[in-house]
Amino acid sequence: MPRTDSGSLARLIVRVVLVSRWAMVPLFVGLAIGLVLLVIAFALRLWSFALQITAMSETGVIMELLTLLDLVLVGGLIVIVIQSGYENFVEKIDRRHAPDSPAWMTRISFSGLKLKLFASLMSIAAITLLKALMRLELDVSETQVRWLMAASVIFLAAYAVLAFTDRYTHSGDDG
Numbered sequence: 554m555p556r557t558d559s560g561s562l563a564r565l566i567v568r569v570v571l572v573s574r575w576a577m578v579p580l581f582v583g584l585a586i587g588l589v590l591l592v593i594a595f596a597l598r599l600w601s602f603a604l605q606i607t608a609m610s611e612t613g614v615i616m617e618l619l620t621l622l623d624l625v626l627v628g629g630l631i632v633i634v635i636q637s638g639y640e641n642f643v644e645k646i647d648r649r650h651a652p653d654s655p656a657w658m659t660r661i662s663f664s665g666l667k668l669k670l671f672a673s674l675m676s677i678a679a680i681t682l683l684k685a686l687m688r689l690e691l692d693v694s695e696t697q698v699r700w701l702m703a704a705s706v707i708f709l710a711a712y713a714v715l716a717f718t719d720r721y722t723h724s725g726d727d728g
Contacts, residue, residue, distance in 0.1 A: 577642050581635050588631045595624045616684060623680045630673040637666045664719045671712045678705050 602617045609617070636654075640646055648654060682701040 574643050577638070581639050581643075584631055584635050588628060588635070591624060591628050591631065595621065595628070598624065619680050619684050623677060623684075626673055626677050626680070630670065630677070633666065633669055633673065637669075641666065664722075667715060668712070668719070671708070671715060675705070675708045675712055678708050 598617075599621060602621070606614065636646075646654060678701070682698070682705050685698050685701050
């Protein structure tokens with residue numbers, strides 16, 4: 554009889570663990586709402602940029618373009634997290650009901666997802682560094698630029714380590 558109770562408890566635990574993945578859905582929905590808000594922020598920033606373009610210096614134009622590019626990269630990062638996160642942690646998306654889904658979604662592994670996320674984060678960090686370098690004469694201290702450069706180097710080193718370990722792990726799987 555204790556075996557039956559133990560087996561029932563084990564099945565209940567497994568069921569709770571499996572059902573708990575659905576707790577991620579509101580987080581993904583929240584990110585989708587955040588993406589819509591990011592699109593609105595992008596449109597407002599673009600409109601403001603368009604209205605002020607004739608009065609802006611070359612540096613100002615480049616700074617605004619970098620800001621828009623930064624918003625686009627963050628949006629792409631959100632899309633990657635929503636789509637691949639849902640598929641990796643909640644359930645597979647039935648492609649018959651989503652024929653317009655991106656092709657990469659069917660091919661990306663969790664390892665590939667990590668590399669894509671790191672690449673996006675590195676790009677965002679690089680743009681932030683570039684913007685700081687361009688504002689160096691105006692309102693950014695050399696210390697701030699050094700910290701941004703250090704962060705960029707850390708991102709690059711972490712990406713290299715992740716790519717190396719993934720390659721090493723996968724080459725061990727082949728043999």
